[in-house]
Amino acid sequence: MDEAATTARETELADHYRHCEAALREQDLDLWLACLFAPAQARPHLHAIGAFCAEISSVRARVSQPILGEMRLRWWYDSLEAPADSEGARAHPIADALFDTLERCAIPREEVVELLEAHSFDLYDEQMESLAALETYCDRVFGAPLRWRARVIDAEDAARQEEALRLAGRAFGLTAILRALPRHLAQGQRFLPLDLLARCRAESDFVEAKLTPALAAALAELRGKARDYFEKARKAVRGDGAARAALLPAALIPLYLGAMERKGFDPLHMIAEPAQWRRQWRLWRAARGRGI
Structure with a gap:
């Protein structure tokens, strides 16, 4: 990746992390406030995790039938398994920031899969x-x-x-x-x-x-x-x-x-x-x- 592409990617990721912070503040103010007491360098990653959890927790409320919820969860499963530079995940601000966080902080992806599997219960x-x-x-x-x-x-x-x-x-x-x-x-x-x-x-x-x-x-x-x-x-x-x-x-x-x-x-x-x-x-x- 050349210098221009690297700079563009860093700008894109920064925008996606800011999106996560705004989403978390809107959906879980308590958690957003708690993040303020964490080291500054950790906060973007905390926002990404929080925004992801809020996104998945709200699936039931945003679909009219379980199969549509399963399709949304399936997208996350597939995105977790896709290459890191997959356009589908990068186009989704929360997914892009989350997957960057998983990679940088060595968070086991199997635990993310377990969270998604647990949320299947929500749909029924x-x-x-x-x-x-x-x-x-x-x-x-x-x-x-x-x-x-x-x-x-x-x-x-x-x-x-x-x-x-x-x-x-x-x-x-x-x-x-x-x-x-x-x-x-x-x-x-x-x-x-x-x-x-x-x-x-x-x-x-x-x-x-x-x-x-x-x-x-x-x-x-x-x-x-x-x-x-x-x-x-x-x-x-x-x-x-x-x-x-x-x-x-x-x-x-x-x-x-x-x-x-x-x-x-x-x-x-x-x-x-x-x-x-x-x-x-x-x-x-x-x-x-x-x-x-």
Whole structure:
């Protein structure tokens, strides 16, 4: 590649990274704010990862039937396997920035494939079979991007924080699913695990979207799981290395869980949304080293 072509390519990539930042800020303000506390050189890659996750998470809402969603996911599978200079991927700003990030930061592409495979569940109205299946979903959809972001910031420290990242991913995932419950119900998705609903005798209540004592107990148990994973993640953090910045979004978990537990909150029809200033304050405190 000659000098002019190299310069053009660098300009194109820079534009695509800026596109990712704008997309992330619009779709996930909490994560965008958390990125501000990461080293400047890592931020474009963090934006690419975040924009990709937001893009894939929104597939269900943007298609009218599952087969169209499968086609969108198929495009990502094929693009991952295509040559690095493939025109198809380079024409998609988020894909181009993501694949550049994967290459520069040595992020395993098989983990991206696992995330895509997990998101296939989103496209159908099937019931999540078990709590174990839901935790695996959280590991692939929420935990893996946490590890990628840590690796982008500091690969050596990311290895030290592996257990904290795994636990935080589960806590973050369970909390996100509980927050999104009204939207999932509206779209016909059934993320609450069948074994949990059966144990609480709340299967029919969930299908009918009725907040009975039985269903409230099931939701409380899931919140308890999220809080337990969060506390374990806090205790698993090792040292004060740079990769801890990847854990910052998890600092908001107690705020969201607390909002869901307030009197009068309807988890089937209301989305927990603590005040913006409270979220920013919590992120700042966590970034100052006072724990996630």
